[in-house]
Structure formats: structure tokens, C-alpha cells
Amino acid sequence: MSGTPKADSRPLSPHLQVWRFHATMLASITHRITGAGLYFGTLLITAWLVALASGPEAYTRVEMIAFSVPGQLILFMWAVAILYHFANGIRHLVWDGPGLGFSPKVASLISIFNYAFAIVGAAALMAAAALS
């Protein structure tokens, strides 16, 4: 092998077990978890559209599931996931583009804001849907 045994100085990808807990590391992990959740969540939205295209009977069946208690719980979790991934995704774009928000303090604050935005926003959406 050529080269020195010392590893190069480029940053390594974050492996879960070597990170001390902090808000930004949790935000990064949550971004991936919500992304994976939304991946499978598209099955539900597609099912809604396919039922709509299939006619009133199929649509009523999907509506009954969506408005049931487990259905509402899943919709709430989906709303939290998409709002979180949306907010934290914008933060990633700001990191990649203008390169702002890297200081630990700001990064932590934005991480906490993203969690709050997702939970409060999803609750607001569910409340708006229930009241209309």
C-alpha cells in the first residue's frame, strides 16, 4: 500500500455510535428517518388517488380508514414527518448553498426550531381539518 497509515483529514460520515448526543446530530438522524417514513407514506397518498379514480365505493372505503382513529394517527405522523423533512431540508440547502448556520449554537437552535415547527404545524393542520 502506498500512502501513510494516518487517515486524511476530510470529515467522516457520522456513524451513530461515535457521536455524543446533541440536537443537530439528532436532527440529522431524524431527517433520514422521516425521509424513509415519507418514502412509504407515498403508498397511502397513491392509494387515495387510485381509490378516487376507481369510483365512489372505493373512495368511501379509503375515507373510512383515513377518518378512523388509527388513520388520523398515521396522518398526524405523516404531517409531522413531511413538515420536519421540509424545514430541515431547507436548512440543508442553506448549509450547502450560502453555507450559513454551521456554528454549533445556531445549528442547535435551528434543529430545535425544526422539531417545534413540525409538531405544532402538524397539530395545526389536523385542527384546521377537524374544524372545517
Next chain:
Amino acid sequence: MSKSPFVTPAKTTRGLGASKTGTSHHIRQRVSALALIVLVPWFLFSIMSAALGGYADAVAWIGSPLNATLLVLTAGAAFYHMRLGMQAVIEDYIGKTGTRAALLILNTFFAAGLFVAVVMSVIRVWAG
């Protein structure tokens, strides 16, 4: 790692990993994200009003050309974006070559299949 002194380290890793597709993957992920910044808020508000009014309202919603266009755009950007994201997850966690390849293919089929299901549903509602 090969024991032969004539095989360079580069030779043993060539063809593994991203193999020069990493940059385009990164850019595609972000360009689709930019599109979704506009499309996702529209989708959330739009689908909420469409889904709360029952079957007739939902059909009328898709019946609007603007809504149908934005819906297909949202589906296209979202399925493209999530396929790229899931590809990164699979490449990070699945080391075994065969399993990894199988999951990467499934990932593409999943995204493409759902996109076609969305488009066909819109067409079917339009054909009424």
C-alpha cells in the same frame, strides 16, 4: 486487497461505491428539493381542501388542469427525490453486493410504479 505489487489501490476499488456518479446524485437531490419547496406547501393545502369535501369535491379538484399539472409535477419531483434518498440509505447500510443491487433495483421499480399509478389515476379521473 490484492497481494500483487502490480495492482494499485485504485484498481481494487474501481467500480465500487459511487464511481463518479456522486456529484450528479448530490445535485439532482438538491434540484428536486428546490422544486419540492414550492410544490409541497401547495400540495398540503390543496389536498386538505380536496380530501375534506368528499368524493365529488376530490374529483372536481383533479378535474382542474392546474391542479392536475401541479399534482403530477409534485409526484414526479417527490418520487425522484425519494428514490435518490433511499438509494443513499441502501448504499450506506447494505454492504452485501447482491442484496444491495436487488434493493437498488426494487427502489427504482417502487418509485417508477407509484409515479405511473398517480399519472394513470389522474388520466382515469379525466376520462371520467
